[in-house]
Amino acid sequence: MVELEEIQSLLIDGFRKYSSACYMLFQVNDAKLAKNWLQGMQSYLAYGVKPSDEWCINLAFSYPGLEKLGLQSTLLSKFPTVFSEGMVSTYRQRILGDIGDSSPECWQWGYGESAVDLLFLVFARNDGLLVKQANKVKQEAKKSGVNWLKTLHTEKLPENKEHFGFRDGISQPKMSGVNGEVDSNGADSKDSIAPGEFILGYPNEHQGSVNRLTVSAASDPSHMLPGVDGLDNAAIRDFSKNGSYLVFRQLRQNVKAFWDFMAKNASKGGESRRAEDYASAIKLASKMVGRWPSGAPLMKFPDIDPVAVQDKAVLNRFSYKHDPSGLSCPIGAHIRRAHPRNAFTFDKSCIPESVRNNKRHRILRRGRSYGKPFSHTMNPVDMIKSREDQVERGLYFICLNADIERQFEFIQQAWLNNKKYGGLYNEVDPLVGKMSVNLKADKGTFTVPADPIRTRYFGLKNFVEMRGGGYFFLPSRAAVDYIIHHGKF
Amino acid sequence: MYDQSELNIICPIQEENLAALRSSLEQLEENLTTNRVLPFDKLNTVHFARWVILEPTEDLRGEKIGPQLLLIVDFDGDRKSFLEVFVGACAIDLYALYRYCENFPSQALHDHSAFVSYLETHHVKTSAGFSGHPRKSLVRIHREDMLRESLAECLDRGMEAGVWEGKSKQDVYQDLQKIIKQNPKYHWVFQSKDKNYPWWRKYFPESLLFILIIVLVSLESVFLFLFAVLAFAFSWYLHEKNCQVPSPFDGTHKRVSDLQTQEDHLSQNQMTSITYVKPGLFYLVSLKIILWLVNLLARYKFVDGYLQGISGIHFARWILIDQGRRLLFVSNFDGSWQHYLGDFIDRAALGLTAIWLHTAGFPKLDSKSLGGAWNEVDFKVYARASQTPTQFWYSAYKHLSVENIHQNSSIRQGIVGELTEENSAWIRFL
Numbered sequence: 001m002v003e004l005e006e007i008q009s010l011l012i013d014g015f016r017k018y019s020s021a022c023y024m025l026f027q028v029n030d031a032k033l034a035k036n037w038l039q040g041m042q043s044y045l046a047y048g049v050k051p052s053d054e055w056c057i058n059l060a061f062s063y064p065g066l067e068k069l070g071l072q073s074t075l076l077s078k079f080p081t082v083f084s085e086g087m088v089s090t091y092r093q094r095i096l097g098d099i100g101d102s103s104p105e106c107w108q109w110g111y112g113e114s115a116v117d118l119l120f121l122v123f124a125r126n127d128g129l130l131v132k133q134a135n136k137v138k139q140e141a142k143k144s145g146v147n148w149l150k151t152l153h154t155e156k157l158p159e160n161k162e163h164f165g166f167r168d169g170i171s172q173p174k175m176s177g178v179n180g181e182v183d184s185n186g187a188d189s190k191d192s193i194a195p196g197e198f199i200l201g202y203p204n205e206h207q208g209s210v211n212r213l214t215v216s217a218a219s220d221p222s223h224m225l226p227g228v229d230g231l232d233n234a235a236i237r238d239f240s241k242n243g244s245y246l247v248f249r250q251l252r253q254n255v256k257a258f259w260d261f262m263a264k265n266a267s268k269g270g271e272s273r274r275a276e277d278y279a280s281a282i283k284l285a286s287k288m289v290g291r292w293p294s295g296a297p298l299m300k301f302p303d304i305d306p307v308a309v310q311d312k313a314v315l316n317r318f319s320y321k322h323d324p325s326g327l328s329c330p331i332g333a334h335i336r337r338a339h340p341r342n343a344f345t346f347d348k349s350c351i352p353e354s355v356r357n358n359k360r361h362r363i364l365r366r367g368r369s370y371g372k373p374f375s376h377t378m379n380p381v382d383m384i385k386s387r388e389d390q391v392e393r394g395l396y397f398i399c400l401n402a403d404i405e406r407q408f409e410f411i412q413q414a415w416l417n418n419k420k421y422g423g424l425y426n427e428v429d430p431l432v433g434k435m436s437v438n439l440k441a442d443k444g445t446f447t448v449p450a451d452p453i454r455t456r457y458f459g460l461k462n463f464v465e466m467r468g469g470g471y472f473f474l475p476s477r478a479a480v481d482y483i484i485h486h487g488k489f
Numbered sequence: 490m491y492d493q494s495e496l497n498i499i500c501p502i503q504e505e506n507l508a509a510l511r512s513s514l515e516q517l518e519e520n521l522t523t524n525r526v527l528p529f530d531k532l533n534t535v536h537f538a539r540w541v542i543l544e545p546t547e548d549l550r551g552e553k554i555g556p557q558l559l560l561i562v563d564f565d566g567d568r569k570s571f572l573e574v575f576v577g578a579c580a581i582d583l584y585a586l587y588r589y590c591e592n593f594p595s596q597a598l599h600d601h602s603a604f605v606s607y608l609e610t611h612h613v614k615t616s617a618g619f620s621g622h623p624r625k626s627l628v629r630i631h632r633e634d635m636l637r638e639s640l641a642e643c644l645d646r647g648m649e650a651g652v653w654e655g656k657s658k659q660d661v662y663q664d665l666q667k668i669i670k671q672n673p674k675y676h677w678v679f680q681s682k683d684k685n686y687p688w689w690r691k692y693f694p695e696s697l698l699f700i701l702i703i704v705l706v707s708l709e710s711v712f713l714f715l716f717a718v719l720a721f722a723f724s725w726y727l728h729e730k731n732c733q734v735p736s737p738f739d740g741t742h743k744r745v746s747d748l749q750t751q752e753d754h755l756s757q758n759q760m761t762s763i764t765y766v767k768p769g770l771f772y773l774v775s776l777k778i779i780l781w782l783v784n785l786l787a788r789y790k791f792v793d794g795y796l797q798g799i800s801g802i803h804f805a806r807w808i809l810i811d812q813g814r815r816l817l818f819v820s821n822f823d824g825s826w827q828h829y830l831g832d833f834i835d836r837a838a839l840g841l842t843a844i845w846l847h848t849a850g851f852p853k854l855d856s857k858s859l860g861g862a863w864n865e866v867d868f869k870v871y872a873r874a875s876q877t878p879t880q881f882w883y884s885a886y887k888h889l890s891v892e893n894i895h896q897n898s899s900i901r902q903g904i905v906g907e908l909t910e911e912n913s914a915w916i917r918f919l
Binding site: 081085089090091094095206207208209210211325326356357360361405406409410413414418419420423425426449451452453454455456 | 641644645647648653656657658661745746749750752753754756823824825827828831832834835836858859863864865866888890892893896914916917918919
């Protein structure tokens with residue numbers, strides 16, 4: 001059974017109940033002072049299913065952070081390369097698309113001088129409480145051997161939408177044994193995912209588990225860490241158990257450019273737009289997303305946005321089985337790439353296989369928006385009419401997974417940035433995919449299949465740009481204790 | 490039209506000239522994406538090619554294996570005439586490499602027949618091979634790609650002008666066919682017919698096995714057959730139990746980053762993997778049998794682009810080298826390494842295990858969780874550790890996936906044939 005009380009609460013819950021949140025970035029200057037401070041902070045950190053109704057704080061460490069806090073090199077060397085190298089390397093920039101306008105040189109944080117060691121994730125029921133909690137962290141951080149770098153403030157947008165105006169966060173994997181639905185036969189429903197895909201130390205969808213990060217009993221004399229295989233006095237202790245990897249990417253959204261493209265390509269000409277021009281602009285954008293602004297999937301509602309449907313279960317219960325050509329939902333649509341469900345079926349007998357394989361590339365999304373909305377109504381028509389306002393806005397993309405390469409990076413590279421996805425010829429994800437620096441190479445293409453003839457749209461820009469980020473480790477309660485106390489003896 | 494062929498040339502390198510050869514290869518490999526040093530493009534028959542230095546090492550018994558230069562080519566036509574054209578076209582570049590190899594005939598720069606026969610004698614047979622688009626020549630792949638490109642542009646223009654507004658699929662199809670028929674550039678579309686595989690080839694291994702069993706039963710020796718299978722399995726078990734070969738790999742972080750610097754520049758990638766066959770005649774014979782079976786399946790059953798359900802492999806092959814002491818695996822595939830390995834594990838773990846279980850360092854089988862290639866974490870570590878950098882790599886169609894190549898063929902067949910409800914899927918590939 002999953003040891004819920006050991007797990008940082010963010011892994012279990014997206015915290016919809018906290019309408020306010022901010023992320024605080026720190027660098028470690030003095031390991032000893034920093035550890036003393038963290039020891040005081042430990043009691044504020046939230047673990048388990050039921051954090052307080054008022055507020056909640058979680059804490060994650062980057063690899064340089066763990067290194068600076070003095071974790072032993074034998075343990076550090078066991079971390080996967082992807083985590084120890086971090087998000088910034090020539091190779092990772094290439095596969096993640098962090099090049100051109102998105103390259104680390106253009107980031108606001110997370111690279112070089114502004115690399116992050118500690119990440120505090122602070123959530124609260126309202127802004128007042130949030131400010132209070134954030135100040136508490138910041139106040140106590142002074143003279144504590146850490147340097148406060150930045151606080152990233154989030155913005156709750158109406159109707160759970162993101163800045164382009166689409167409802168977000170509808171599809172979220174359920175962990176069996178944690179919040180997975182159990183059907184009447186007692187078996188886990190097919191939508192739930194083995195907890196080991198997100199929480200380290202548990203069976204995953206490969207019937208195995210990600211490699212443990214272990215220490216010998218000698219380097220854990222106060223016995224803070226659990227023994228491997230649940231043995232209490234084991235000679236080998238598991239540092240990684242109940243932890244997870246957290247991917248953080250600040251994605252700036254260019255809302256004006258996004259809706260300009262739709263308006264320009266959907267209208268039949270002329271500056272004066274009519275109602276049907278707005279409707280076709282919204283339809284084109286929805287084809288790119290795979291959902292209507294209300295969140296309704298094109299697979300279920302191919303022709304018109306049924307604004308009234310709000311039930312998440314309804315909005316998420318669909319597959320691509322009956323749409324191999326992408327007539328309802330284009331092959332290259334964002335949600336069909338990011339979560340293909342059963343889209344990879346070279347013949348009909350392989351649908352279960354396709355679902356099974358897909359389960360090996362899921363992530364728990366925990367992101368929130370930032371910056372004032374482009375139009376306070378969140379209505380695309382108003383966004384098309386609005387003038388550029390030079391306000392920085394976007395998404396703090398946060399996801400949790402057990403294997404960054406097999407989950408987050410795979411989705412980014414093999415699905416979103418893959419020009420050959422699902423038999424396509426030369427197009428990347430229209431929302432978040434990285435168009436080539438040299439636009440001639442892929443012409444910024446998006447294809448909307450139709451009967452008898454598809455329409456190809458050219459000249460898509462990068463509507464989303466990277467502004468900062470990093471890979472973090474979200475340790476268990478025991479591992480946080482271990483980090484704080486290690487080397488003190 | 491010739492069928493696709495393979496070239497696997499392995500030449501021992503003069504140890505004292507290894508560094509010189511390496512720098513010659515580096516000069517060829519100045520830029521992976523824009524390589525223009527060798528006139529492969531001009532030959533118009535080469536699909537993929539690579540040179541790899543097999544570094545000096547020891548086998549599992551501790552015996553020395555000297556450095557070798559590996560050349561792998563996938564091309565159209567027969568080997569002998571390909572080599573003649575190849576040497577004829579690039580004698581100087583080839584000489585710059587092969588003069589550092591053992592026993593290379595000094596007159597070869599001018600005596601091309603000596604050069605050809607040197608290369609030919611160093612060709613090693615493929616043990617098991619697969620093509621994702623068998624029987625498609627390079628010329629055909631390029632032509633069909635051009636056809637698709639111009640049809641797609643036709644559609645773009647027509648849509649822009651509103652030519653087909655309110656018209657049916659049939660109308661569009663007839664318009665397209667007319668355009669192609671009128672253009673002399675596309676005469677070939679209607680001329681040469683594609684050869685199809687006879688229906689039985691897909692069922693070849695099954696039918697072979699079926700016949701074998703019928704024969705055995707008719708000889709009343711079915712029990713003998715079963716006994717042989719059981720005896721084989723049992724001796725496998727015994728050998729595995731007693732086999733204490735340590736892993737020859739020490740996968741380090743550095744190594745993986747080295748490999749990654751070569752990867753994901755294109756939507757295609759390559760891998761070269763060298764593993765060590767466990768010592769003993771038993772493993773060698775058993776591996777040969779397995780590879781023979783895999784070869785049979787790959788060449789006669791998986792002829793429509795999917796290797797056991799895995800799409801995206803252009804060419805792949807296993808080659809036993811060094812008198813069966815090492816197993817080489819080379820592959821050209823679409824997408825990332827993670828994608829490729831993931832597909833392999835998801836869909837073909839049995840086949841992978843059957844082959845690589847014969848090599849040292851492969852994840853142990855495990856009665857609880859299967860192990861072998863099913864052990865995702867350890868198998869990926871093993872696969873990375875076995876990989877060696879490829880010094881030179883060439884692809885003739887960097888912008889095409891296996892799926893694209895098949896889609897382009899179906900567009901061509903579609904435009905030639907009648908448009909029916911069942912035979913109209915090709916239009917969506919445009």
